[in-house]
Amino acid sequence: MQTRSASAPILREKSLEAVRLDKVGMRYGRVVALESISFSVQEGEFFSLLGPSGSGKTTTLRLIAGFDRPSSGKVYLFGQDATHVPPYRRAVNTVFQDYALFPHMNVRDNVAYPLLIRKVPRTERYRKAEEMLALVKLEGFGDRRISQLSGGQKQRVALARALILKPRVLLLDEPLGALDLKLRQEMQVELKRLQQLLGITFIYVTYDQGEALSMSDRVAVFSRGRIEQIAPPKELYYRPRTQFVAEFVGGANVLVVGGKRFALRPERIRVVKPSEGILGRVEAASFVGYGNQVEVRLGDGTLIRVLMAGDSVFTPGDEVGLAWDGDALWPLEE
Template sequence: MVADSITLTDVTKRFGSFVAIDHLSLSVRQGEFFSMLGPSGSGKTTTLRLIAGFEKPTSGVIALDGEDVTAKAPFDRDVNTVFQDYALFPHMNVLDNVAYGLKVRGVAKEERYDRAHAMLELVQLDSKADYRIRQLSGGQQQRVALARALVLKPKVLLLDEPLSALDMKLRQQMQVELKHLQRELGITFVFVTHDQQEAMVMSDRIAVFNKGRIQQMGTPSEIYDHPANDFVAGFVGTTNLVPQQLSYDAGLGDGRYAIRPERITFSVSSEQSADGILTKGTVSDCTYLGTEYRIIVTLPGNVAFTVVRPAGESVPDPGDTLALAWNKSDMIALDGDK
């Protein structure tokens, strides 16, 4: 059984009368890529700062490798942080930036430069060792920040939305590189993001935050296929809320249900399988997204549904009437938010 690297037990953080974290408990396993996902103000960055020691909890216990570190300062915790703005030193070259933490810890010059060169080689920047920070691209600066944090060999690396300033293509490239680096080093990564696709691509497990609480924690597939409540279903991926009358007509009672767009089949013909839910609607919009078409269908009662069709296939035109069908087994039962 894999031991826990980080444990938060009944942690609350208040700023005056505002409750930023509300009785939160979670465990992060050793060697895990763990993401904290949620909108701005949901509590994920505050949780990261509590783990790092930059904030002290109002109540509750924070433990690293089973040791209570709640009252310990950041420099007394075996963690390191990569910030959103990287916080690199512009007056130093790349090598000195990476070696700086080792210098502060009193590591001899030859050893610290050897370790810094080795870390730059790992992030494929050893050829840039003599460059100034301003000479690097955004992606290269991000790698320098990673190397500077990792050269200290922390047990836990905390990452506060480090990819948010990068353009989409570079961001996707760095997602793959970060995951590869984490697997190679075997260090526990705790990653904060508001981008659900980013969390899905990189994480072993995800904690979805809202209003200072964890709404759901699980693997990417668990969270996408079996969202715990309305908030998770709506925040992670695209979700259609099934009109209650349709659920009731299908014998599902008064419960609330959702269906993912890719689970819906549709046709301009009314001939559809009766094994599940069947309804009709009018196409109001059809958008080409490169890999797929996203089609908005208005159902009776002015309910907007999103359905998808792969690129290359025929698609309906606005104004067309579509017959939509999906299986009962693909419907997601929803609970209220926490």
């Protein structure tokens, strides 16, 4: 029987399953951060952890990275139990929201730093650093100071540094949170390009539903330490399982019909004459860039949000009718 030395790197065997959490729970004293969650991520998948602040996303990422150990359950990497494996022996690397770049080093030395720790000769580590800078489209930036970079450029440097060791899993903890909208959108495209080019498994933490839906192969929606649903983006949007998912992902209306709850997307609703639909009164109308949003209060007190194309001709106080096709209602779990 072969044994593995204590210093040998592990978790390099080929497996279709990159990460698996099996009934993992996490407590900090009396505070329950995670309640026995289970899921798996396939190799080469872009998998996002989506949810509001405090829902357990970053805690889950830290358990996969090995920075924390779960209070219960097991973490598997590439088919092996990695629950008690230290971070430096996992084929995993992490990009943080604050980038954690060294201000006293230039860009090249920042990217090459992981190889310096591993005592790779200077010529070789600089060569690989330049390769990584070219990969993230920062050719010629090696001699610049970190203070000379924009937010988007700092993000690319952090990515290059995380990729230089060729991890099989890259963990990203809200890496675009500090960027403005235009840069966020540009970096979303760039991250997806890199992930597809390299074939690396990405596990991405975000509170931004737009990021999760636009980049991910699958999304896990977190709420209060639990996973509400795991699904591809379109399924998550059009077939939410719970009221929380329906409202958090895309802001669906939730209606009670016959004692059961249904999700109704704002863009599936038509505003018609009062006599042709369910009667309501306009409470607010606003332009939201990609359309007009109209909020209508029904007779039973329910507030319905409608998303319309074109110019809104409604003002608060107007009586309107609302109509939708039968298949626009999606049943939710109680």
